[in-house]
Amino acid sequence: MPYHLRDYNGGFEYWCSTVCAEESQAELARKLNNPVASLISVPLQSNWDFGIGPADTMRYTLNIQPVIPISLNLDWNLIIRTIVPIISAESPVGIGSNMSGLGDTIQSFFISPVEPIRGWILGVGPVFLWPTAANSELGSGKWGAGPTFVVLKQRSGWTYGLLVNHIWSYAGQGDRTNVSSTFVQPFVAYTTKTYSTLTVNMESTYDWKNSQWTAPMNLMLSQLLKIGGKPISFQLGGRLSFDKPAGGPDWGLRFAVTFLFPK
Numbered sequence: 001m002p003y004h005l006r007d008y009n010g011g012f013e014y015w016c017s018t019v020c021a022e023e024s025q026a027e028l029a030r031k032l033n034n035p036v037a038s039l040i041s042v043p044l045q046s047n048w049d050f051g052i053g054p055a056d057t058m059r060y061t062l063n064i065q066p067v068i069p070i071s072l073n074l075d076w077n078l079i080i081r082t083i084v085p086i087i088s089a090e091s092p093v094g095i096g097s098n099m100s101g102l103g104d105t106i107q108s109f110f111i112s113p114v115e116p117i118r119g120w121i122l123g124v125g126p127v128f129l130w131p132t133a134a135n136s137e138l139g140s141g142k143w144g145a146g147p148t149f150v151v152l153k154q155r156s157g158w159t160y161g162l163l164v165n166h167i168w169s170y171a172g173q174g175d176r177t178n179v180s181s182t183f184v185q186p187f188v189a190y191t192t193k194t195y196s197t198l199t200v201n202m203e204s205t206y207d208w209k210n211s212q213w214t215a216p217m218n219l220m221l222s223q224l225l226k227i228g229g230k231p232i233s234f235q236l237g238g239r240l241s242f243d244k245p246a247g248g249p250d251w252g253l254r255f256a257v258t259f260l261f262p263k
Helices: 011-032
Strands: 040-052 057-064 067-071 076-089 099-102 105-113 121-130 142-155 158-172 180-191 196-202 204-207 212-227 230-243 251-261
Touching: 011 212, 011 230, 011 251, 105 142, 121 158, 212 251
Parallel strands: none
Antiparallel strands: 040 057, 040 067, 040 251, 057 076, 067 076, 076 099, 076 105, 105 121, 121 142, 142 158, 158 180, 180 196, 180 204, 196 212, 204 212, 212 230, 230 251
């Protein structure tokens, strides 16, 4: 129980150091659920996908996902979200060579108002596909671009919303299939007073060239802690595929560590 200033000399300082720290940690937990929060973060997200191809093989993907907010003025922020995948994939047919290396990079630029609009947090901008894959098996071989937007609301510990983008290819290797894909991610999360968060989302992609959905559902539990005085979040979860191309993964696991750098 924090002391009141009248009750104890120096009690206000004690109250502020205790309550303000709690509010700061609660604010960080809330911002973690917001894709366009004004918070520098570096998630390192490990994904294991199982049941791939006729040989039921496994693919590991480490997504390095830095988020960099830039204040444009008092009313607007620019949020740069980047996903750089490092992939290690077993041969889906059980013979031949395994593949490993860098995959294609996805980079989004969201223009977002500093204050919510009628309670809704918004972000809109372009998304880019960079053909950074180490070899043809790990990427599209195409340059791509398109629009992206996110809309969400946060209240009483709940966060719910939708993130969407669409990418068309406009250049790249002529012998590779053109890209036209829509990513749709509805999400809902609840954060407790102990800074634990339970999240459910769909990371669905529709391939317009092949008329095919890839639609895994993720269930994840995360915990915000302070280690050495620095905030860090740990996340553990799993997913099931509700729709997928032939030979796609049946299920998967996820473990993520997110380093936070509050202002």
